[in-house]
Amino acid sequence: MRNAWLVAKREFSSFFASPVAYVFIAIFLMLSGIFTFFVGNFYDRGQADLLPFFNFHPWLYLFLVPAIGMRSWAEERRSGTIELLMTLPITVTEAVIGKFIAAWGVLALSLALTFPLWISVNYLGSPDNGIIIAAYIGSWLMSGAFLAISMCMSAITKNQVVAFILAIVVCFLFVVSGSGIVLDAFQPWAGNLVIDTIASFSLLTHFEAMAKGVLALNDVGYFIILTALWLYGCLIIIEQKKAD
């Protein structure tokens, strides 16, 4: 795992060597502010919590996380550095994990930088900080799932734009799979079991409880398993077609 750490370090500094990380963090902070204050009516609700902030996270991640994940493998393929990376004594698993950790680290940093909101809410009232911390952890876990999907899509192609769009589509399906958009397509013919299963894939449903600060085992497990599965998919894709 030493190598995974080396890859992660390299990737992390490469996010900051280019404007990618700065732009991402700036946009993330701006959008989360806009959503919280203007769309989420932070003040009008008159409640000392960050629910309006966390509620918009799935939608924010839907566009922003694929932007962070899209370059991870597509860029390696395009520039040919994948050949360098794969002929160094680093296993594919280590490379996949390293890249994931680096990008997840950027997401953690972005989340951490929303601390002024947390300070504001503490200044204005007396919120339950345990709930807020739990919600932060939940949000970070969810971003990991989005990221794993994005990186898997990035492994498919050498074109970052294609990777970005594919990632958004797949992430979108996971976000809305509990709502009418997806379920209506199954309603007329599928049984309840199928519909319930599909609905249970929904990121929104699992995040709902987390945003309120409840870290239930099944929700946490859901995000961890989802992340692991997509990373495993990414691993297989790279193994199979690293030279294409």
Added chain:
Amino acid sequence: MISVKHLTRTFDDFTAVDDLSFEIAPGDVVGFLGPNGAGKSTTMKMLTGFLSPSSGEVKIDNLSMQQNAKMLQKKIGYLPEGSPVYGDMTVFQFLHFIADVRELKGKSKKARIGEVITQLELQSVLNRTVDNLSKGFKRRVGLAQAIIHDPQILILDEPTDGLDPNQKHHVRELIRKLSQDKLVIISTHILEEVTSVCNRVMIIAKGQLRFDGTPTALQQKSRYYHAVSLTLSYAADISGLAEIEGVADMEINRITGQVTLFPEPDTYILGPITNYINHRKLPVDALFVEQGRVDEVFRRITSEEAA
């Protein structure tokens, strides 16, 4: 020691490498020659474990590449085609990253990084990002990366491509210095490179091995090998030259006026020719023995249909 048996790689219906078998021992500096698209890079990708063969196998020190890739890759230094390097890193950061991956630590890491920087003259660009480097510098960074851990096996895909003549010379000197007791494979399509650096030549075309031997053996395949060329200061009767014993054929270049005499196999014709010239007092300006024209042999070998 690398041993390759019946190595084949196909892409859809295109066969890039077709049943290659060969062995390379330490001390061999192999020039891997072939026209573009002959399968050189594909072979190298399989030797380094990047690409898996469709059939056949690559063994290094009696271990199969496919099962022991990560262990064997520690012994290999590889410069991929086009010298891909992470563009957003500075040269210094990049070399540090590679040194870390190569498990160099502390003093030896510092020493090795310092050494490759000197060897490839990278001092002036250490803090520049790779994206902003010229092609020549990029290539040298790629080479530095390949030799940083002082590998037993060095596989270089077109190491001098894109370098100017001075840099080419420099890199060849470097390879010559590095190649003592190492196993080196260099792919190139520059023929002079092979005769100046390598002690073994392998020519492949259409994925098949067409020639495997020393550079001298390659030169011997040329009809110019040990042929004698001469130029005359003014027109004279030279018809007698073709009659000399041991001379198989005579050719006159109409533009330069150069006369070339081809020997019969395994005969030295320089002596009889100089005797004849002295005897007839022919007005010879220049006279030299040809070493064999490798480009002619290369063309012949690679354009032959599969033997």
